[in-house]
Amino acid sequence: MASLSGEYATSQQRSSFALIGLSANELEQFAISHGEAAFRGRQIHNWLYVKGVKSLDEITVLPRRWRTSLEERGVKVGRLNEIKRLVASDQTTKLLLETSDGQNVEAVGIPTNHRLTVCVSSQVGCAMGCRFCATGKEGLQRSLDSHEIIDQVLSIREVMNRRPSHVVFMGMGEPLMNCDAVLSAIRCLNNDLGIGQRRITVSTVGVPNTITKLAESSLKVLGRAQFTLAVSLHAPTQETREKLIPVAKSYPIQMLLQDCRNYFSLTGRRVSFEYILLGNLNDKDEHAHQLADLVGGFQSHVNLIAYNPIKEEQFKRPSKSRIRSFQEILEKRGIAVSFRSSRGLDQNAACGQLRRQHAQRS
Template identity: 55%
Template structure:
């Protein structure tokens, strides 16, 4: 049975406005009995002024503003803020249902990068990861991803230039929401796709699905895909990434090759160096053999220790030797030293060290 106009309005009011495009906002404004030009005003207040409540939108008529106070915008609140000596800031954000996620603001010269989460927790259970130790809670909705970027931008009073989906969660297990959020971040907030990186540990069939999707909204796929490889052999990868037992490294790399062929985009491989486990120069040579003839780039990441496991960061000499072994094999490589966040350096660790139940919803 068809819904009445009032019923449709009530349904629309329960869905957060953050993440909607200008045409979608126009449709919503019209259901509210307002002229369509109000949508441009709303769009500006959502994405440029980072409004938290529609009652703050001073350009709207007073009576209408008051009637909109219960309409959810989709913003979180900062439950905790932790800053490192280097200037990097980690945020604990509390969502409407009381769940806690992390986002990180990372300054670099005149650039500001935000590391965003795509899930509450993570189901991949990587052995070196603090987030994986906490298990999976739920997927994030598009507005909850977008909010992380706006929160950092608002707190820093600086425009965000880059976004990395390297926070809590496995982005390709929440692909629809991730792509929806990227569309908004790109088309509504104005962050270029080439400044966005999506990281994945590798889920069978999902990299190919991403390649075949081929678009973000009405624009070609241009963001960077980063694959968390972390090993040059199946045995070592199985040890640190339990899910890889169902996804052989040869199959993962073939899917990456298909991605390059379909999209024409280079794949970045993330490789966390764990002292004594995957940091030997011979393993670098083995990695080079896997990637030979591949349009790729390797990011070496010296490990940030966490309390739950005994893995350690290799010495700088060991890191340099690994990188040099790759260069000798003509593999493009960059070493990414973490700026760190003291005792809460690892992703998920700040959240794990807090009790969400002690926070007020």
């Protein structure tokens, strides 16, 4: 976490110090370090997370002289600017947000009757280069700071005028390549925005030597690791996986599975396996049996997703009957499985598409 006092040359190696992400205690310390009473910190906390202010100037409960002095020292609330909004017929809402250094990130709000899930990005772009993903085509610009992740949840809350109930780290970027900021964001979402850890999912494509580290860091930073770890498997064999996910070449599938077992031992949380069904590539009955062989016998859950087409790749979306047959085989083999239907397909729902379109036009 950034220093709470002294000069704010930078909290995140950029030119300002963001308040979003700080806890009530930290904000009290922040106020005290500036010669103000501790309750001023609690006031800031309320205006940041309950009222959702976007600038220090809006926190009118603070003395003007202090607001001005903080601004002069580069202290900011740390919110992003909305630059584009798309709302699908099912009300799925996608935002393109701009950071203070002009980078664009996507956040998506996915509503149902009983929940509002926010899909957040953890990086600008992504270095993993998965073939089925629009974000992977652009490479990595940089990782996001925790306040830039938290803002996405606040922005969706404002735009959709509804309290988010769930957060999934399934937007742009590989969260485990930005573990510290992701864990800080989870701490804030949990403690300051009241989103239970069990309603938060961190999705990884599987980067060597990061899964066990995530479990250990979570226990250290959060005191427990109750969020769901979702591992993007997407193939039942090493050979097919390597065709889809470049990083798989340095991470044998059996080693990945072993790390998932270790994760379960360390945290007590079952792992969820994500599996994008790509027509004729990994969606046949034999693939379902191979998948059952691979993940059977340990605490896990398989989430099937039908491919969301992107322009640059020729992959096909499987038919409904193919998906049903694949799911039935897993069920008969005793695998906990569910199918996640695509939302907002009519509004460029695939991860990274909105940002790419915006970049191509500007």
